[in-house]
Amino acid sequence: MRYSVNCNQCGQEFIAETETPGKQKFRCPYCGSVLLCQLGEDKPFRTKARSVLPLVDSRTISPKQEAKLPIAKVKVLAKVTSEKLQAMKQSIVEGTENVSQIAVAATNTTEEYLSKSSSKLQAFQEKYSDGNLWIFFGFSFAFILLIFVGLFICAQVVNFVYESHNLLFKEYIEMKNNLGF
Numbered sequence: 001m002r003y004s005v006n007c008n009q010c011g012q013e014f015i016a017e018t019e020t021p022g023k024q025k026f027r028c029p030y031c032g033s034v035l036l037c038q039l040g041e042d043k044p045f046r047t048k049a050r051s052v053l054p055l056v057d058s059r060t061i062s063p064k065q066e067a068k069l070p071i072a073k074v075k076v077l078a079k080v081t082s083e084k085l086q087a088m089k090q091s092i093v094e095g096t097e098n099v100s101q102i103a104v105a106a107t108n109t110t111e112e113y114l115s116k117s118s119s120k121l122q123a124f125q126e127k128y129s130d131g132n133l134w135i136f137f138g139f140s141f142a143f144i145l146l147i148f149v150g151l152f153i154c155a156q157v158v159n160f161v162y163e164s165h166n167l168l169f170k171e172y173i174e175m176k177n178n179l180g181f
C-alpha cells in the first residue's frame with residue numbers, strides 16, 4: 001500500500017510505501033527527519049504511554065499525484081538495528097579480550113613462581129634437615145594460591161557473561177521500542 005505523507009518538519013509531500021498498515025517509521029526524502037506515521041486503520045498497541053514523535057497525517061493518494069512524488073520505504077529500522085548489532089558485537093569482542101588477557105597474566109605469574117621454586121628445591125633440601133617438610137608447606141601454599149587465581153578468573157568470566165546478558169537485554173528492550181510493539 002502507498003500513502004501520501006506530509007512531512008511535519010519541512011512540509012513537503014512524499015509517498016510512504018508499506019506492506020502492513022498501522023504505525024510505521026519513515027525517513028523524509030527531503031529533510032531526512034524520521035516521521036512516525038499512522039498508515040491505514042488504527043491497530044491496537046500493547047504499550048500506550050509512549051509518544052516520542054508526533055503522528056503525521058496520511059491519506060490514500062490519486063494516481064496523478066503518485067507519478068510526481070518520491071517514495072520512502074520502511075528502511076529506518078533496518079539501518080538502526082544493523083548499527084546496534086555492530087556495536088553489540090564490538091563490546092562482546094572487547095570483553096572477551098579482557099578476560100583472555102587476565103588469564104594469560106595469571107598463568108605467567110604462576111609458571112614463574114613454580115619454575116623458581118623447582119630450581120631451588122634441591123639446594124633447599126640439602127641445606128636444611130627438615131627441608132622436605134618446608135617444601136610440602138610451600139607446595140600447599142602454591143596450591144592455595146592457584147585456587148585463588150582460578151576463582152578470580154571464574155569470577156571474571158561470570159561477571160562478563162552477566163554484563164553481556166544485561167547488554168543484550170537492554171538492546172532487546174530498545175529494539176522492541178523501535179519496532180513499536
Ligand SMILES: [Zn+2]
Pocket residue numbers: 007008009010011012028029030031032033
Ligand atoms: Zn521533511
